[in-house]
Amino acid sequence: MNRIKSAFQKKQKGLLNIYFTAGYPRLHDTVPLLQALATAGADLIEIGMPFSDPLADGPVIQASSTAALHNGMNMRVLFSQLQGIRESVPDTPILLMGYLNPVMQFGVENFCREAAAAGVDGVILPDLPLDDYVQEYQDVFRRHNLRPVFLITPQTAPERIRRIDELTDSFLYLVSGPGTTGGANTQAAGVQDAYFQRIEDMKLRNPRLIGFGIGDKASFQHACRYAEGAIIGSAFIRALDGVEDVPAAAQRFVQSVVA
């Protein structure tokens, strides 16, 4: 069974998904970080594929991507680092998140083949349009058993949410409010809760993880009231700033959220 599905079956509430940028803070931190996060109890792990011009990301993730590119990270390096990762991280679902252009240049078929061979379970490409996914990429994704994850925002129309729910078989990524990753949430709590509640009331087939603006135990627990779990990215990247022992910092961060 796909690891994403098993993760949601095993634990139905309070799943923590941690995002980090491949090759950050140092080129060879990718694998130690993966291992440390899995050991510390992250339920899913998202690895960011750095891109020079990320549209949906805020300053923290953009800066980590710039640093990672400067460190020499690219798709070939990432796939070579991930080789054999399933020996040390057997069960935790791994997702790749990034933008379409580097994937297109690598070749979508090549990308899917390499990702599947490395044991990747899902892919998040925020600028991949639904129609293009269906027409051009769906077959390739399916052939390699990769699950797409799509974003939903407070402005996404109900019929589009239903279509997104039909098109995937992993989880729905609920963007908490208007803004890029790591932004302060400017929406009134009531408005945001009403949106989360509205999605919950739709009784969708896929579980939901809430992301953007989730950064600590309090915001994580709040998000978990309305969804199966939540995603933390920018706050985790910030926690790695200037740190020598990166795996230890990852352990501490996960503990601070879930303990």
Place this chain on the structure above:
Amino acid sequence: MNPTYQHPTERGYYGQFGGAFIPEMLYPNVEELRDNYLTIFADPEFQREYQQLLRDYVGRPTPLFEAKRLSEKYNTRIFLKREDLCHTGAHKINNTVGQILLAKRLGKTRIIAETGAGQHGVATATVCALMGMECIVYMGEIDMERQKPNVYRMRLLGAEVRAAMSGSRTLKDATNEAIRDWISNPVDTHYIIGSVVGPHPYPDLVARLQAVISEEMRKQLLEKTGSELPNYVVACVGGGSNAAGAFYHFLEEPSVQLVAVEAAGHGIHSGHSAATSVLGKPGIIHGSRTLLMQDEDGQITEPYSLSAGLDYPGIGPLHAFLAESGRARFISIEDEPALKAVSECSRLEGIIPALETAHALAAIGQLGAGPEEVVVINLSGRGDKDLETYIKYADTIM
């Protein structure tokens, strides 16, 4: 006749180029525009207001001036379409006047824009002042430095100018910041994109608003030459809005040679260039699939041109299609010949062109136009904003 040059497909494709590659956060905004722009443009009340503003505010029609001394020098018949005489000094205002009316009809109260040379920023700040709308303009930190007069003009007009500090700190990064602002303000904000770039429907929307340039050219050419059709239409291309406007009503006229002039900076293969049609490969930038300067890993490379308005690593999808299909001829001009063209046009015709436009002027000698042939150059903007650069490079120019 190939109708696909003028009109993209329903999903915004010109051949393989175009589309709308945007994060979900922007989907409702872009969908709202896509569903409404053609209906709004077709509304007689919109047209009445738009045409009136073009005439009474922008100063249209702009003259088509026969440049006799340039013609004599190059032994061909050269006309200059005087977009530099538009209010605010460049063609950019044709688009911003149309888009502010569009934004009002969509109920938006806040306007954002990106700018390279500052001309689009000034044009946006101007129409926002006219309509009493809040205006925020993103501009690369480097561009703010090299186009200071335009930064002050925008501020004088009441706009807030925000510096884009990431990447190359030029037009590409200003566009990233504007898109992020739009993501953060999805309901009340309209993003006035200044060129024929971005997700569908922007390339088509901006091309239609700039098409007034070639519409007037045809009428004026008929008056002055007895034919609506010239032999050549020449325009500079960064994103490509002035070129799209100058080409638009000639796209389906195969006898008219369309010439797009890109900035080659220090030389096409010098590593300091913005010649996208030569150096670019198909890729995705700012929401559309087009020709894009990038490395083998798909990371967008930083373009270079002395001219802030041409310093962009992509071109609009229509232009990518014109390049790929061969419908337009692309010429690359380096910084130095562009600077020399500034003094040539200034001294021979008494018109100081913008540095962007000077690239188009510098291509005249490469056209191979004969003595009886008619060449129209879109004089997209005036050079006042570039005076500081012209002073700095006085040794090259004089």
